[in-house]
Amino acid sequence: MPLLKWRTFPMSNNSTEIEIRYLRYLIAASEYGSFRKAAAALGVQESSVSRRIRDIEDQVGASLFLRHPGGINLTIAGQRFLHRVRHALDHIRDAAAEVAAIGRAEDGYVKVGLFSSLSSGFLSDLFREYDAKYGSVHIDFVDGEAHDHINSIRKFQLDIAFVIGLGDWPECDTTYLWSEQVLVALPEGHPLSTEDALTWRDLSSEKILIRDTAAGMRIQDYVIRKIREVECEPRVEAQRVGRYKLLNLVASGRGITLVIESENLVKVPGVIYRSLRGEVLQFYAAWSPKNDNPAFRTLLSLARSMARSSAPQTSSPVQDLDGVLAEPSRKRDLSR
Structure with a gap:
């Protein structure tokens, strides 16, 4: 049995340990069945084993061994005491191993806030890789709006959220x-549908459906602004449905x-997709810097590593929609 770091067991109201x-x-x-053989196996003196066992017997108030010329045998009291001791040490050893596994992120629990789909793309690849490396970690996914996720992060109800754009989020760290x-x-x-890519002018005469949510209202403001930039009047309609019900509409x-x-x-049967020329959304991770959950930290580290390896090699500028689905934007820090 490996040597355990805990030093004492309290034994009674007399503070015996x-x-x-x-x-x-x-x-x-x-x-x-022998103090001599036990001492040899432990690498200590026989007198030390005999003395310490006698001390334990004095402390518990019962003889644990019958001593005879041929060796030693457990008494009934000794058998019962040893059974309990083995149980206690097994529990301590299991607890130590469990905590150590959590510390190494081999086990644990992570709560993740999402906005986008896990069916494909970066998040799909991220969690597939994470599961392969840390399969014993349980992940609880929560769908919702960015501001709800940020509030949950501040309350330590979420470990990390993957959101579109940046907002003014005190007490949170972020990374692109x-x-x-x-x-x-x-x-x-x-x-x-005959076009490969569309422009805002192409959409100017269309009725654009959005969800009747906080994020949907921010999309509405963005759509109105972009279509008015091409000197047209937008038609936007809010619907109180989920993301995929909107596609059914x-x-x-x-x-x-x-x-x-x-x-x-x-x-979705009856739906096709075309790209909107020049429009790109940027995704960020947000978390509390006070969060020391090892399983979360390994997830964040893996996400950063994958982001670096998948970053485009060119530095050509792209237009993004930072702040469209987030709270009022702030200057983003890509150096974290």
Whole structure:
């Protein structure tokens, strides 16, 4: 049995304590049936084993061994005491191993806030890789809006959130991870479906459907501004439905909507996708710098590593929608 770091067991109301290492002497003596053989196995003097076991007997108030010329045997009291000792040491050893595994992120629990789909793209690759490396870590996914995720992070109800754009988020650290093309979801047979890529002017006469949520309202403001930049008046309609129900409305011909690149693998009958030229969304991770959850830290480290390895080699500028789905934007820090 490996030497445990805890030093003592309290034994009674008289504050009697037994050092755990001396319980190892007791176990070895019972296994070898001899103080001499137990001492040799432990690499200590026979007198030390005999003395420490006598001390334990004095402390518990009962003889644990019958001593005879041929060796030693456990008494009934000794058998019961040893059974309990083995149980206690097994629990301590298991607890130490469990905590050590959590510290190495081999085990544990991570709560992750999401906005986008896990069906494809960066997040799909990230969690596939994480599961391969840390399969014993349980991941709890929570879908929601960026501001809800940030509030949960501040309360330590979430470990990390993957969000679109940056906001003014005190008490949170952020890092850029990846970008995705904005796509236009159209009903099959729509006149714009013949184009490979669309512009805001192409959308100016279309009814654009959004979700009636905080993020949806920010998209509405953005769409209105972009279409007015091409000197047209936008038509935006809010619907109180979920993300994929909105696509069903598109399929029925009630309008068009905007989605992100990783969501275009969600095949909704009657819906096709075309890219919106020049429009790119940037995704960030947000977390509390006070969060010391090892399983979360390994996830963040892996996300950063994958982001670095997948970063484009060119530095050509792209237009992004920072702040469209986030709270009021701040200057982003890509150096973290």
